[in-house]
Amino acid sequence: ETGVTQSPTHLIKTRGQQVTLRCSSQSGHNTVSWYQQALGQGPQFIFQYYREEENGRGNFPPRFSGLQFPNYSSELNVNALELDDSALYLCASSPGQTRSYKYGYTFGSGTRLTVV
């Protein structure tokens, strides 16, 4: 059973550019969430996808958007990058909304984004 994999592992972008981060969920998991973790902080919830639909969103502007594909993999897109977007972006998957209470969420190792 594979875990959650994220790509790329590191990325440097210039302010104003756009970025796409990718996530493959753990086998058997159909729910994917994205979190932003700034240095020295806990992860902050961006949004969650279940069966290709966004079904929850945190306090992030619309320039943060996402997709989930039929194989449950997911993308996070960020437009008009700002310096404060520099952070570790974590993807987490879970086995469905009725079972995640027991099994929790499996996190990937993240993509470290630096905006210069």
Add this chain to the structure above:
Amino acid sequence: QKEVEQDPGPLSVPEGAIVSLNCTYSNSAFQYFMWYRQYSRKGPELLMYTYSSGNKEDGRFTAQVDKSSKYISLFIRDSQPSDSATYLCAMRSEGSNYKLTFGKGTLLTVNP
């Protein structure tokens, strides 16, 4: 006031010590409580998962939840150098679309 407060430390203990990590929270709707361990340059790894109040034990780890005080704890017995990591508390409410709210994390170093 933040929804979840956690002392960021750092906390340094000798090998074999009992470690106590704590979080307080303000949202009484939180029902599910978790502790994650995060090694440097890695994603968080689930350690303990508790529903509502009570204690849960798993090997050297014990999680406690006191909903009346809005206070959760993680105890690590016989701490090992391999336990050196950042420990994050996380919690969520029923019907929250499964959004987890995390504390800042406590950096723990266990010295051999």
